[in-house]
Amino acid sequence: MPAAPAPEGVAEVLVVVGAATYHRRSVRKRTAFPMLEGVRVQPIISIRQLSKTYASGFQALKPIDLTINRGEIFALLGPNGAGKTTLISIICGIVNPSSGSVLADGHDVVREYRAAREKIGLVPQELTTDAFETVWNTVSFSRGLFGKSANPAHVEKVLRDLALWNKKDNKIITLSGGMKRRVMIAKALSHEPRILFLDEPTAGVDVDLRRDMWVMVRALRATGVTVILTTHYIDEAEEMADRIGVINKGELILVEGKTALMEKLGRRQLTLQLQAPLVRIPEAMSGYPLELSADGLQLVYTYDAQGESTGIDVLLRRLAEAGIDFKDLKTSQSSLEDIFVSLVRERA
Template structure:
């Protein structure tokens, strides 16, 4: 699939000597949902701000839809819709007016039908004549998304899109993002809610201390780095782990009623099957099995911890 965003050797340094970005290389494929994860201060917002033309890079290059962000700022910026982390809008404007005005800023001809569709999709149509100051925080966030979509961008950046939004509105936004992807819009989101990336993203990038430490398809990442825990509910409790099970490093739980075995997903077949065979050889019966896989959050925490320890 063709890349719609190409980031090459991107750096950002400040007069204080702080390096916010350190030679970041990244390709974003057209039509995908890409989640950029990282702790506070990792460089997520800085990178988005540079790509969107709001911050000037110290070094490197970025192209968006074939337009260099420096040499062809207008071309690149017109391809981008940005929903910033902070809410910036005129509190005394009516919803429909501010969204319509945003479309005009990009030189797009008036299209009342399109504006109505955006507002309906975002459940804002009934609020179209309301002043923004009258809206809740979640509805204001929806207005920001409507403004970002008003000029029909090919790429949508969502910087912490559901910050301050309740669970119901968050689910609605996830649904909207999925629908946008179906129309061909490329979506890049940063988030502290790891479940958002787990729910929606095709690929995940992890950034820490200004360096992109990993970019991987979500399913592949979870398969490669995720771990599983097998819980064996025993027919009869054990007082201690038999020495014959030492190689599996199992642990007794629930007062000896359960054996817990943690394993790498790559060793799933051999590890689990051989453990169960050994239990049978030892005459240890069991009445239930339960397997849990590590979440994307577990993997993310592990990756950042490894990077800090390196």
């Protein structure tokens, strides 16, 4: 039995059903949200067999199934031309799908477009603004466009939250690139959406602004807003996302909780700094996945952190027996970027 929708503005902590489901594999998974660990969440976007082939014949999206949960931060990763923007554009109504369906908060984005779009805010990739309008006017315009009555208090709050209040009477053309990006976010938030799409939100912005945006996104999530972001910055997804989808050549090749993904696919490595350089790895150690650095002073052992035994204890004993001493050691895990690159290469 489906869970009843929770009231708006409340982070949905539902004790039953509605698990994060990756239909492609027909496997029910638990949410990866640290704050919601142990509980299930309700889907807010349900995509079924969605595909897009442009008039030129180019297939931008192969049939995709995906569910995005209420209140999560979902990162969609993929190289240029992978289909990220096409997918977002279809959900938001900018591009017509070739087949399939999308439900946004239970409303079909084509048949019930009004109800669906009222819930959605979009910050597109390009800095497209009304250059000659003031910040206040353009944000107020967006609110009205989405069917909301004027609410100066809300517009003021959005502008203050985004550090735009002192620029409210400035024409957009006079603002810096980073400020323009904030204006676009303010426009997307002006109608109090429950779902926010951020298409490459930090492309071309400085480090400080990126950090500010991360804080803002987390704050939005805390109010129950579902955030879907596409990004080229893997560290951004690693830092912010609860779940990650990887799309390549129009195909959704993986959807997984970030932590689970990194645990499952992330390699761990033990690096030993040796006391004396080795010419080669001793014969007795040949059965271990070891690599010796060019200067012979580093020995790198790759292991599976999820395995029953990492083998580190045995390795260290064998090294001691072989008379190989080390002065330091460290362990490291492969980054999301390593995982992403390897996934995309695998499918290339």
